[in-house]
Amino acid sequence: xxxxxxxxxxxxxxxxxxxxxxxxxxxxxATFLLCTAVSLVDVRDDGASLTGLGLALLALPxxxxxxxxxxxxxxxxxxxxxxxxxxxxxxGDVRRLGALEGGGLALAGSLAGAAGYVLTHLSGPLPQVPVxxxxxxxxxxxxxxxAGRQVIASPLGVVRRARVPGPRVRDxxxxxxxxxxxxxxxxxRAGFPIAGPYGMALxxxxxxxxxxxxxxxxATWLIRAYAVRAGARARSPEALLAARxxxxxxxxxxxxxSVVGLAVFFGAxxxxxxxATGYWQAHALVDVALLLALVAAAAALVVHQAEExxxxxxxxxxxxxxxxxxxxxxxxxxxxxxxxxxxxxAVAAVSGxxxxxxxxxxxxxxxxxxxxxxxxxxxxxxGVLTAVLVALAARPLLRGALRLETLRGG
Amino acid sequence: xxxxxxxxxxxxxxKALAEVSLEIAEGEIVAVTGPxxxxxxxxxxxxxxxxxxxxxxxxxxxxxxxxxVEAELTALRRESFGIVFQFGELVPELTAAENxxxxxxxxxxxxxxxxxxxxxxxxxxxxxxxxxxxxxxxxGGQRQRVAxxxxxxxGPRVVFADEPTGSLDSTGGEQVLRALLDTARADRTAVVMxxxxxxxxxxxxREIVLRDGAVPAGAPR
Numbered sequence: 105x106x107x108x109x110x111x112x113x114x115x116x117x118x119x120x121x122x123x124x125x126x127x128x129x130x131x132x133x134a135t136f137l138l139c140t141a142v143s144l145v146d147v148r149d150d151g152a153s154l155t156g157l158g159l160a161l162l163a164l165p166x167x168x169x170x171x172x173x174x175x176x177x178x179x180x181x182x183x184x185x186x187x188x189x190x191x192x193x194x195x196g197d198v199r200r201l202g203a204l205e206g207g208g209l210a211l212a213g214s215l216a217g218a219a220g221y222v223l224t225h226l227s228g229p230l231p232q233v234p235v236x237x238x239x240x241x242x243x244x245x246x247x248x249x250x251a252g253r254q255v256i257a258s259p260l261g262v263v264r265r266a267r268v269p270g271p272r273v274r275d276x277x278x279x280x281x282x283x284x285x286x287x288x289x290x291x292x293r294a295g296f297p298i299a300g301p302y303g304m305a306l307x308x309x310x311x312x313x314x315x316x317x318x319x320x321x322x323a324t325w326l327i328r329a330y331a332v333r334a335g336a337r338a339r340s341p342e343a344l345l346a347a348r349x350x351x352x353x354x355x356x357x358x359x360x361x362s363v364v365g366l367a368v369f370f371g372a373x374x375x376x377x378x379x380a381t382g383y384w385q386a387h388a389l390v391d392v393a394l395l396l397a398l399v400a401a402a403a404a405l406v407v408h409q410a411e412e413x414x415x416x417x418x419x420x421x422x423x424x425x426x427x428x429x430x431x432x433x434x435x436x437x438x439x440x441x442x443x444x445x446x447x448x449x450a451v452a453a454v455s456g457x458x459x460x461x462x463x464x465x466x467x468x469x470x471x472x473x474x475x476x477x478x479x480x481x482x483x484x485x486x487g488v489l490t491a492v493l494v495a496l497a498a499r500p501l502l503r504g505a506l507r508l509e510t511l512r513g514g
Numbered sequence: 515x516x517x518x519x520x521x522x523x524x525x526x527x528x529k530a531l532a533e534v535s536l537e538i539a540e541g542e543i544v545a546v547t548g549p550x551x552x553x554x555x556x557x558x559x560x561x562x563x564x565x566x567x568x569x570x571x572x573x574x575x576x577x578x579x580x581x582x583v584e585a586e587l588t589a590l591r592r593e594s595f596g597i598v599f600q601f602g603e604l605v606p607e608l609t610a611a612e613n614x615x616x617x618x619x620x621x622x623x624x625x626x627x628x629x630x631x632x633x634x635x636x637x638x639x640x641x642x643x644x645x646x647x648x649x650x651x652x653x654g655g656q657r658q659r660v661a662x663x664x665x666x667x668x669g670p671r672v673v674f675a676d677e678p679t680g681s682l683d684s685t686g687g688e689q690v691l692r693a694l695l696d697t698a699r700a701d702r703t704a705v706v707m708x709x710x711x712x713x714x715x716x717x718x719x720r721e722i723v724l725r726d727g728a729v730p731a732g733a734p735r
Contacts, residue, residue: 339625341619341620344608344616345607345608348605349607353607418603419606421603423605423616424588425562425564426591426592426596426664426665427588427589427592427593427595428588428592428616428617432620
């Protein structure tokens, strides 16, 4: 299997090489950030812990970008999968190759990131390094395994699954469970049997993780519901087209926006906590981390936009040939960005504020709530603006998709 | 009405069209035939204003269209031309009715009015029952009928059809062709069909044969 992978790597196309570098760079940065974050966590020092948390949070969007980058150059990869099947590979072999490739790239990047950490923290704690390396490699393998799951490779060719899976009830269950745990922790507070206040911290943490994962997963529901509503109310063809395109595949948008949602969630939560507890310097560091997270989120969105334009190129080229201006099709991309990012960012911001307010309700004052709400509003705007700017920046990709050659040769 | 005067076009080193001249009258059905690589699709694209010729002129109602700026050309294609592609090239995420209404919506017509007009056209082409279905749920023949309805819905002067029955079996292809040509004749819409199928060409009023990017001497024109 390794030999096959080595042979395939020798024949990598340019987009595949870009993907490989992106995955390795992302894995390296995430490893460095996670190692540094763990070294900063100190139970006796809230400020240092908060900085560590900020760095750990920054690693999340970077990891999201790595997963998104694994989907780049999918057309080349799909042709390769079909060729492998023709050469006698089983579907399992193809999946294993994906996992090996993803894991290998993540390991290479993580080793570089870990080396960077060790060199800059020679006197600092090092036990977390192998753990982080292992985690990043496993994450890369899982990402590589899942990147091709929308594709059915047979010896006769490759087809994308016609039916993209829609929202699932379990996504909602996870989010609701998280919210319920947070509410439970807020109500019982220090009254947990045996564990006391530590019980509350545990319940709240588990609740926050579940809420975060659930909200990210349930974004598919949100996006589809909002798209259906936007489609019914659409007055312009751009809005109608944008809403229907989103409605047909909300999961891809939810995946791409999960990184933006995470940044908005933590941005809003950080603002709410800042209002309640202070720690201005540590929060400023978290804000810088969030800004960088938004850049990573924008990169993930660019990857998604490129992937979507490849899927849409024949329809869009036909519309352009029939007289639809490029400006209008650019407008479709911008409206898609608004339709998808607005509900995701709004819910992420409200959830972020709600988690902090629930855990610190006793010290909250009305004035702080106003500050927290304002921060949530700003973070929603920043998230939507990021998505819109990416859509505007995708104009050259759109122009490429509208070329007439797209329509030739069936 | 639509005229090509000494139109030439080259792709890289390949001469796709070499000084082709022809004229298409109002309501005329013209088939452009020839072997693969003869320049049929390039000629159609030049006539439809999708591709600019390197030399020569394309004239619609006495007005040169090959010199128009891109925005004017785009508007002209939207208002005066309709295009039917071999594989329909409809938007799969929209319903059949929404696909047909789309050109009207881009012409800034009211949505309710556009949907009503789309429903009329689907009825004319005998695919009313597909109105609310998405494209993926339709048969090949139904898709091409929807594509024909989309091309005709704006009341164009000319419909360009690139192998309109190429993806269908002979019965389905004949039905789609009849639907296109009967509707075009009834509305006095000119049709330029690119095809390599002689049975399809037989439906046309006139056949133009292309070979190596030119109309050979003595060939129908």
